[in-house]
Amino acid sequence: MLKYSTMKRRDFIKLSAAIPTFTPSLAFSTEKPINETPKINCNFCSVGCHGDLKKDLFCIKGYSNFDLDSKQRIKTPLLRMKDGKFDKNGKLTPVTWDKAFEIMSFKARVTTQKFGPNGVGLFTSGNLGVVESYALNKFFRAGLRSNNIYNTNHYTAYPSMVASVQVFGNDGVYGNFEDIFKSDITISWGSNLAETYPVLFSKILQKQSNDPHFKFINISTFKNKTSDFATLNILIQPNSDEYLLKYLLKSFLEKNEHKLDWNLIKRRFIFAKLHSTNHTKLDELEQWEISYKEYKKSLEPYTLEYIVDKIKAQSEEKESFIKKLKLLSDYFNNFDLNISSLWSAGINKQKNAINLNVLLYSLHLISNKHSRPGCAMLSLTGQSNTLMSTTILGNLTHRLPANMYVKYKEHREKCENIWNIPNGTLNPEANSDQNQLLENIQTNKTKFLWIVGSNPYKSTPYLKVHINNLNNNQDIFVVTSDYFLSESAKLSDLILPTAMPFEKETIHCNNDRKLHFTPQQKEPFEKSMSELWQVLELSRYIELQDVWNLNKIDENTLLVNVIGQLNIFNYEPNDSLYRILFNNKRTKRYKLNNKNKNHLNTEVKGDSRDILAHNSLLFFGYRYYIQNYLYDEMSKFFMGVGYDLPPFDKLQNQDYSWPYIYNKEIKYRFNPHNDFYAKKASQLNDQYIFYGNMGGKTISFGNFQKITSEDKEELKFRAKIFTTPHSSKEKQKNSFYLHQIKVLEHVNTGTITNNSKHLSSILNQSYCYMSKHDMKALSLKNNDLVLLSKHKNSVVLRAIYDKRFDLEKKHLAIANYGNNISLNHIVTSLSDSYVEIQKWTQKNV
Structure with a gap:
């Protein structure tokens, strides 16, 4: 639980006064939220705050969990209908859950039979709890036999995951939030912590207050509210981090080569070259071992004189900027200092994000600032469950739980054994291209789409092409599960009202690797039901003979028809997926214990509402502890492989x-x-030992240019310190650089926070933040409209200058939360950075 002994809620509210908004209201309020309840479990960022509303610390978004306008909630399933029947061009009409699942299952069955496993697709994210995410993954992989999954968190989670696999041989995060208190220096690499992770930022402020020797370094492309509290601010040009990191590596080796323990380095590390754009297989990238001499040579160009003009922001004075870089280098060169690094989208959205992650890890490894208190290396994400739900649970196209991969037969068989299904059930076809689902939509291979815990119509870059394909194709059936009528829901054929986190029992896991159990606090709103319940109920409408009798993935790829193996498991072709995956013999022993008998649990016991479920019968609960069963089953994947989970009862x-x-x-x-x-x-009283076995643990040898020996060496218990070919910097002289930012008051697409009366009264639309110089150059006043365009697409926003985002010349900053914008109309990828801008007039519409 996030509690702080010295920084109280009122102190943090005072801090919020330093974060002005464009409206007179402050970003934090001392007013009590509407519909106050005792507990909050916030999923708005990867810090994952939770606790008592009156005692514990939350940011304004966290407090808004109980300030949401219930009038905007989806009350009942809605189906597009005309003349009493489904019609893609019809109006959204209330239906029962039974009716919703009847047509949903029918579309899924017909699509699967006609188009194979790629005919059905899933959009999901880290917004789901751990158990719900696991159940959804199991249903799609084992039930529908589909790997056609698009996780909207992969943009920020995937680069750090792949990088950690290459460097350490496993994925996860290294260190924890408490390392801030144990560090001498904490560095924020391109993350506006004050607005994006304010409660985590409060730890830095607390450390600053208690330790006068502590230093907080903020490396950023523009001044922001985080800058106001930094000991040292270093303003750099966009996409120049690679120059800076290679300079720091070069500087460290030059000054400390004679101090390094080379026996330890040879025993626990290798130096290597990485080609992050060349995948050899799945998450393993093209790489080979090089000598230390070659490694050092690869960094020779990155002298201070060479990099300074390439990375210095316009507003930085050159002489003082050089002093800052030297000081930063000195900190890493000091073996006695503990340094923690935090980074997020500012690093992970860049085109060379994998390079930047491996270089950050390599800098910490070579300087011995890792694997001990005060030396965290934390890649932060946008939602509290992203680390567990996206990467560790394998909710990506090509992954399976616990560092396993769809492609490998032994990995599929382990899953099949745990799930007690025939060998050959799991679909072996998937690649590491996380845009596979988008391509399948565009090429008409996917005809059934379920959107759960995500708003891809607004968040997925350049989805306009795919939206047009969805809207204009009568054969595609789109289902969205959501709390509110999001952009994705409005364009769907079927909308399923979904219970919010406090309306269900759930488990969250934040970027601190901390698991938190939350009991259900109230009955779901109107006819809303949890994502877990929706998965289980849908599985009751689909039989094994509907999906397990497939014999091909597509025209060119065969799939095992496993119907003939059912007798081995005592299964029947007409058994439902529910009976096999979620209500089998193993579930019978999972009963509610005495402690939980009086707790709300709609899935297990039902509730006071009249919910018509399967066969139009009232739902009275599954009568066994489904959450406990799924958690215990999930734990089997992680046991003994470095991801072990605590027992459910604890x-x-x-x-x-x-x-x-x-x-x-x-x-x-x-x-x-x-x-x-x-x-x-460990056998030699090691200081550290790297036991991961993924990402190229047998490796060839070469020089910086190429592999010179195909003989493979096994890298047992060693990590890799990488160098990379330099990525080219994108520059467009006549365009403006676009920073895709987040604001304190809203989350990502604003699907939830726009429905907070308090937050929407503070900041009710997205703005185009600009520098004072550019406002004057374009003859703009605050609130004037500007037209942003790219690729023949455009958006219109109000331009403002606000010191909250004090930008460099020819830089813009926009957050994508507002109802007045969808940045994905003009942004083709999260690293797509340049746009044209002009003052809006009737003539340029």
């Missing part, structure tokens, strides 16, 4: 970090004094 009483082994949390991975797996592998 998690109900207390938060725990994973890995959790022998009643102990592992706080510092790879450290034998804290990490069971490292201790087990």
